[in-house]
Amino acid sequence: MGAGPGGLCSAYVLSKAGVPAVVLEKAPFVGGLARTIKKQTEAGEFKFDIGGHRWFTKNDELNDLFREIVAEELLWVDRISRIYFDGKYVDYPLKISNALKAIGPVGSAVAAFDYARTRLRQQLRPQPIVSMEDAYIDQFGPALYKLFFERYSEKVWGQPCSQMSGDWVAQRSKGMSLVTAVKDAIVPSNGKVVSLIDNFMYPRNGFGRLSERMADGIVAMGNQVRLNAGVERVHRDGMRVTGVTIQTGDGPEFVEGDEFVSSVPLTYLVQIMDPPAPPEVIEAAKKLTFRNIITVNLMIRRRQVTPDTWLYVHDRNILFGRLHEPKNWSPAMVPGDEYTSIVAEYFCSFGDAIWEMTDEQLVDQTVGHMVNDLKFIARDEVIGGFAVRAPRAYPAYVLGYEAPLQVTKRFISAFENLQIIGRYGTFRYNNTDHSIETGLLAAKNLLGEHNDLDRVNADQEYHEIKRVPRPANPAAG
Ligand SMILES: Cc1cc2nc3c(=O)[nH]c(=O)nc-3n(C[C@H](O)[C@H](O)[C@H](O)COP(=O)(O)OP(=O)(O)OC[C@H]3O[C@@H](n4cnc5c(N)ncnc54)[C@H](O)[C@@H]3O)c2cc1C
Numbered sequence: 001m002g003a004g005p006g007g008l009c010s011a012y013v014l015s016k017a018g019v020p021a022v023v024l025e026k027a028p029f030v031g032g033l034a035r036t037i038k039k040q041t042e043a044g045e046f047k048f049d050i051g052g053h054r055w056f057t058k059n060d061e062l063n064d065l066f067r068e069i070v071a072e073e074l075l076w077v078d079r080i081s082r083i084y085f086d087g088k089y090v091d092y093p094l095k096i097s098n099a100l101k102a103i104g105p106v107g108s109a110v111a112a113f114d115y116a117r118t119r120l121r122q123q124l125r126p127q128p129i130v131s132m133e134d135a136y137i138d139q140f141g142p143a144l145y146k147l148f149f150e151r152y153s154e155k156v157w158g159q160p161c162s163q164m165s166g167d168w169v170a171q172r173s174k175g176m177s178l179v180t181a182v183k184d185a186i187v188p189s190n191g192k193v194v195s196l197i198d199n200f201m202y203p204r205n206g207f208g209r210l211s212e213r214m215a216d217g218i219v220a221m222g223n224q225v226r227l228n229a230g231v232e233r234v235h236r237d238g239m240r241v242t243g244v245t246i247q248t249g250d251g252p253e254f255v256e257g258d259e260f261v262s263s264v265p266l267t268y269l270v271q272i273m274d275p276p277a278p279p280e281v282i283e284a285a286k287k288l289t290f291r292n293i294i295t296v297n298l299m300i301r302r303r304q305v306t307p308d309t310w311l312y313v314h315d316r317n318i319l320f321g322r323l324h325e326p327k328n329w330s331p332a333m334v335p336g337d338e339y340t341s342i343v344a345e346y347f348c349s350f351g352d353a354i355w356e357m358t359d360e361q362l363v364d365q366t367v368g369h370m371v372n373d374l375k376f377i378a379r380d381e382v383i384g385g386f387a388v389r390a391p392r393a394y395p396a397y398v399l400g401y402e403a404p405l406q407v408t409k410r411f412i413s414a415f416e417n418l419q420i421i422g423r424y425g426t427f428r429y430n431n432t433d434h435s436i437e438t439g440l441l442a443a444k445n446l447l448g449e450h451n452d453l454d455r456v457n458a459d460q461e462y463h464e465i466k467r468v469p470r471p472a473n474p475a476a477g
Contacts (some may be wrong), residue, residue, distance in 0.1 A: 001231045001244070002263035004032025005432050006422030008214040008225070009439030010261045012069070015221035017447055022223065023215075024246055024255065026230030030215045032263075033393055033423070034432050036206030041299060041384055044335025048297045050390050051345045052310060052324035053207035054079070054200035057433035065436065066201060069213050073204045077329050080307055083148060084374070085314040090148070092312055103147060115141030131399060133161040135169035151314040155321040156347045157291060157396060165397040168429060204332050210432070229253075231264060233274045239414045261442045263422035263435070265290075265392055270408055277411055284407035288427055291394040292355060294346040296320070296366040298385040304328070304340055305376050318369045319354060320344040339383075342370065350391070359387040395427045409454075419445065419453060430457050 001007065003025035014021040029035055034053050039046045054077070055066055067074060081092045091098045100108040118141050121127075129135050132153060136145040153161050203209035215225045232252070233245035243256040262269055267285040270277045277285075310324045322345045326333035334340055344366045348354035357365070363385035370376045405427055412420055421438035423430040430438070434457040441451040 001260065001269075002032065002422065002425065003027075003030040003211065003215065003225055003227070004263055004422060004435065005034050005211055005214070006263040006425060006435035006439040007261065008211050008218065009065075009436045010421065010443040011218045011223060011225070012214045013440055013443035014446065015218045015223045017443075019446065020223060021218070022255070022257075023218065023225045024229045024231055024244065025225065025227050026264075028227050030225060030227070031208040031211035033390055034207055034211060034435075036208030037297075037388060039297070039299070039384075039386065041335070043299070043301070043339055043383065046297075046299050046326075046335065046339070046341050047206045047333045048295070048326060048341065048343055048388070049207045050295055050388060050393075051293065051322070051343060052326065052329060053432060054202055054309075054329075055207075055210075055432065056200050057431075057437075059433065059437065062433050062437055062440070063201075065440070066210070066433075069217070070201070070203045070210055071213075073209055073213075075202050075204050075330055076199055077202045077309065078199055079309040081310040081312070082308055083152075083312045083314060085147065085151070092310075099144070099148065107143070107147075111141060111143040111147075114143040118142065129166045129170075131162050132157075132164035132166055132169055132397075135166035136161065139169070148314075151316060152312055152321060155314075155316075156394070158347065158349055158352065159398065163399055165399050165401060167402075168397045202329050204330050206326075206330070206333060207432075231262075231272070233272050234260075234269065234418075235274050236415075240416045241418050258417065259446050260418045261439070261446075262418065262420050263425035263439070265424040266408060266412070266420060266427045267424075269420070269425075270411060281407055281411040284404035287404040288401060288408065289396045289398055290392040290424070291396055292348050292350065292389065292391045293393040294348060294354065294362060295388045295390070296344045296346065296362050296385060297388065298342045298344070298363070298366060298370070299383050300340050300342060300377060300381050301338065301383050302340055302377060302381045303338060305342055305370075313374075315373070318373050319365060320346045320369065342366075342376075344369070347394070355389075362387045392424055395424055395429055397429070421453065426453070428457055 001024050003023045007023055008030060011021045011023045033050050035050065037048045039048065057063060083090045083092045088102045090102045103111065118137060122138065129138055133145070136149045140149065150161055153164070157164050218225055229246040229248055231244045232247050235242045235244065241260045243254050245252050245254055267288050270281055270285045276282065304327065305325050307328065308325065309328055310322055312322050313320060324343050325340055326343065327340045346354050346362065367379060367382055367385065371379050412418065419442040420426050421442050422435040426438065437456045438453050441453050441456065445451055
């Protein structure tokens with residue numbers, strides 16, 4: 001269920017093992033959040049991810065799988081990411097020399113003093129790390145937290161960091177701290193290796209090619225990927241799934257199966273059970289929340305806007321939180337060298353001021369920020385723009401989310417023949433590599449292994465600190 005990277009990976013691995021499988025996808029396309037959208041214009045074709053997606057993982061098996069699937073379309077991309085705040089640019093992830101230069105000698109002294117005080121206090125009277133605010137302050141001290149983390153996190157989550165769980169920080173940046181950033185600045189990394197921070201793999205024609213190529217492979221191996229086939233009911237006999245009802249263009253259809261793998265939103269899955277899940281499970285699922293994202297895609301007649309892979313925009317007067325320039329990832333994302341494009345990411349919730357804006361207003365807003373606030377482009381360089389809405393893109397780790405999640409997962413894990421995978425499928429802030437890993441392990445379980453999918457993305461170590469050798473011929477992967 002679901003033809004995002006997770007669901008497709010399960011079916012791809014099963015297809016390679018000769019097991020019959022069918023992928024049921026609600027949308028008319030594959031790729032889910034990791035898809036690439038094509039836009040034809042008079043100038044030619046522009047391509048846009050739903051916010052730039054880079055491939056990175058410490059897991060060699062997953063890297064091999066990625067290379068196998070993307071094959072001759074593989075590119076290595078150098079990453080330059082920066083934070084824009086109060087008119088200044090700072091490297092991201094934080095490089096300490098650059099960050100301290102941006103905040104000046106007095107700001108640096110305050111940051112260092114604050115950090116030392118926090119560490120000392122934690123040594124003498126250790127406090128539990130509960131909220132996102134606690135976690136950032138523990139790692140970077142109050143001054144750097146306020147400058148570099150608070151405003152952006154609040155844009156992403158739409159809530160004060162004191163209301164969000166520290167788990168997110170633990171999953172994203174454990175092992176990163178002011179101390180490791182200083183160490184990194186003093187002891188530069190060995191020239192023979194690169195960190196996951198500096199380079200990443202990317203498919204030449206957009207990240208969505210990963211999913212499209214898996215789908216092609218599944219079909220070529222004799223299995224099916226059914227689009228416009230949204231799952232509306234999951235039929236069960238006790239704790240065994242007997243089949244699902246899908247909604248197709250020709251009406252509802254019952255699809256039988258022996259084993260089921262779901263990447264559809266976990267909160268939705270428990271609400272479409274027939275007979276229904278117990279009321280306390282449905283209540284628990286309803287307590288889990290999420291954030292939406294809208295990407296605004298601008299097509300621009302200009303060679304380049306920024307050198308950045310990503311630019312994180314902290315200023316509150318600029319409504320989007322992050323932007324990227326697809327051409328900096330792959331030249332094939334734009335129709336020719338005289339063109340470029342920009343994707344701006346707006347984090348929002350159903351019913352809030354951003355979600356309620358029309359697509360035209362969002363495009364206007366973005367052009368206004370690009371021209372007047374960031375001073376990146378002239379208005380007449382924009383040859384077109386459109387918005388893409390992606391609901392439920394971010395499972396939200398709001399304080400107290402753990403208990404309802406446990407109730408929901410306990411119910412699902414009691415099924416004999418149902419495994420949950422992916423990002424919203426497991427309600428875990430999984431990147432594509434984790435989503436693919438859960439898909440891979442679910443398939444391996446069906447082939448006789450006994451893997452615990454819940455251990456994926458649970459190591460709580462910073463994802464980006466493994467140093468991986470770069471291949472001799474990067475273009476060949
Ligand atoms: C802005 C942004 C940037 C990101 N950047 C990166 C990055 O740089 N690197 C990275 O690795 N990851 C990144 N990610 C995360 C990545 O997008 C996800 O990890 C990945 O797409 C999750 O794959 P999935 O298969 O679990 O879910 P999804 O991609 O969400 O796919 C789920 C699929 O299920 C389908 N579906 C839903 N309901 C039903 C139903 N009832 N019946 C049938 N089908 C259904 C959906 O249509 C969808 O196709 C980013 C995400 C966002 C939002």
